[in-house]
Amino acid sequence: MQISKEKYSSYKAVDFAKDIHFIGWRLSPDESNNKFWTDFQNEYPACKPEIIQAIRILQSTKLNQCSLSLEEKKEELTKLKVRIRNNKRKVILLRTSYVAAAACLIGALFVLQNLFIKDNQINDTIARGSKVIQLITDEKVSILPRNARITYRTDGSILISENNNKSQSITSGRKRNRLIVPRGQRSYLSMPDGSKIWVNSGTEVEFPALMDHNKREVNVSGEIYLEVSKDPKRPFTVKGDNFSVEVLGTKFNISSYPGDIVKRVVLLEGKVKVQSSNNQSL
Secondary structure (H helix, E strand, C coil), rough: CCCHHHHCCCCCCCHHHHHHHHHHHHCCCCHHHHHHHHHHHHHHHHHHHHHHHHHHHHCCCCCCCCCCCCHHHHHHHHHHHHHHCCCCCCCCCHHHHHHHHHHHHHHHHHHHHHHHHHHHHCCCCCCCCCCCEEEECCCCCEECCCEEEEEECCCEEEEEEECCCCEEEEECCCEEEEEEECCCCCCEEEECCCCEEEEEECCEEEEECHHHHHHHEEECCCCCECCCCCCCCEECCCCCCCCCEECCCEEEEEEEECCCCCEEEEECCCCCCECCCCCCCC
């Protein structure tokens, strides 16, 4: 794919879901586009939660209720190419096998803005009075820079890094620490065991002041994407609203916003055990 990865670095989920290259990848993956999007996620790991959300949106859009004639397919394909040219993007050739699906999908994308308005309303319930990232350690509240990268060290100290490579070190709390990421912000948390957590907007993550020798555990209200380091002797548990997820080493996304009737766990790699508050397990 002869397109720039950098232009996607600031995309939100709704932007990915509208992008013709992203849609083409989801409808008809091949060696070329698989490599492009894999490389992109490796270069811009902070975008992974947005990509996961975009995939979820596309999967929720029904494609099998749209039937087009051959002439209609050609007409829609022409419109797609014109749209790409108008946006100063390079044209990629769509396979005939998914032209109809792409046309139907684009016809349904008008609902995406409404979906994200609803999500943003939910996000407002977290840190409603603040527009900045906050790290709460005991009684101390630290204001963090936009898209802050947080490294939680084995000795309990916390290193805060900014995009301009400036950094500061703060003392962890005695019991639990809380990271609050309001609407419109994102953050990244590196755990002492090497596990990585990408924190989406409107999310609160609570983690211990010191990592336990027998277990690894965080509490989440909102949405995070995790890459958990393997440690058979210490399972990693993520506790959400009325359920928990236990893993030994895997990659997954968890969505547990307050007020959501349906809680989501999207597994990308490995295995997880999900247990609800009434002790039902999956």
